[in-house]
Amino acid sequence: MENKNSSTLSVIALIISIIALLISLFLAWCCPCWRSCCHKHQAADGDQPTVVSAQPSAASEQEADFSDQQPVAQPIAEDPDPSPMVNPDGATKKKAATAPFIDLGLPSGTKWRIINEDALMTYDEAIEKFDKQLPSYKQFKELYDKCEWKELKDGGYKVVGPNGNHIIFPFTGFINCTGEFRMGNELGDYWTSTKKGEKDAYRVAMNARGVVFQEHPCCYARGIRLVEK
Numbered sequence: 001m002e003n004k005n006s007s008t009l010s011v012i013a014l015i016i017s018i019i020a021l022l023i024s025l026f027l028a029w030c031c032p033c034w035r036s037c038c039h040k041h042q043a044a045d046g047d048q049p050t051v052v053s054a055q056p057s058a059a060s061e062q063e064a065d066f067s068d069q070q071p072v073a074q075p076i077a078e079d080p081d082p083s084p085m086v087n088p089d090g091a092t093k094k095k096a097a098t099a100p101f102i103d104l105g106l107p108s109g110t111k112w113r114i115i116n117e118d119a120l121m122t123y124d125e126a127i128e129k130f131d132k133q134l135p136s137y138k139q140f141k142e143l144y145d146k147c148e149w150k151e152l153k154d155g156g157y158k159v160v161g162p163n164g165n166h167i168i169f170p171f172t173g174f175i176n177c178t179g180e181f182r183m184g185n186e187l188g189d190y191w192t193s194t195k196k197g198e199k200d201a202y203r204v205a206m207n208a209r210g211v212v213f214q215e216h217p218c219c220y221a222r223g224i225r226l227v228e229k
Contacts, residue, residue, distance in 0.1 A: 101228050104161025106146055110139050112167050113226045120175050123201045123218035126191050133226040137194035137202045137213065144211065155185050157206055167225075169206065175221035189222045 101111035112135075126134050135143075148160045155171040173184035183189075188206040195201045196215040203216045 101226075102165050102167060103163065104143075104147060104159075104165050104167070105163030106142055106161060108139070108142055108229070110135075110142065110227050110229050112143070113228075114167055116170065116172065117224040117226070119224075120172065120221035121191070121224050122221050123191055123195075125221075126224050127193065130224070130226055132193070133228060134191060134193040135225065135227045137192045139227055140190075140192050140204050141213070149211065151208060156188060157211070169223075169225065171207070172223040174223075177217060177219035189220075190225055191222045 099113055099115045101113050103109075103111050117130075121129070143159060146162055150158045150160065152158055152168070157169045158166055159169065160166040169188050169190065171183075171185050171188045172190075173182055173187055174189040175181050186207060188204075190204045192202045192204060199218055200215040201218050202213060203220075203222055205212050205214060
């Protein structure tokens, strides 16, 4: 009888140990106190972003990190469109203020300006000057989901809408928080209007490997492409 009781107690102790282990694993994965990445930030426009890669490390000056995910666009090399209405160099041949917006046939009805603004801007500068004309994460994501993205041989992406109209995103580079211009003609870097916390906002970065959506410090100056509905 004593051996039977000992065996029963051993089984109970084993079960309790397994339960305690499972609880510990559950807390380690889901509790914000144990794992900070479980803390969810609500996007400013009410849309929780779903295509966001790991935040870049300080060692790389928080430049775009394409290493841990598949590109969201498959590059197709082709020559730039020679149309004067689409200027890959930005607003050097036509003032952005008078440049038209084009209908790409998007479900939301959003129209995109055919060229960039003529200067890189920080997030706060862009919001103060353009407010709701700065595209949200949701609007940029629709552009990716509904359009065909083709890499240009000279740098940049041609984005073809469902109705066949297109715009071009040139590789503009960026200006970091210490005022250094970086990665010109190598990286397209564009602000969205969607904030993440107090000091970060979502940007769209693109290079020859593809396109990623990431949160990033608002003090960086990036390319600006406006929208209207």
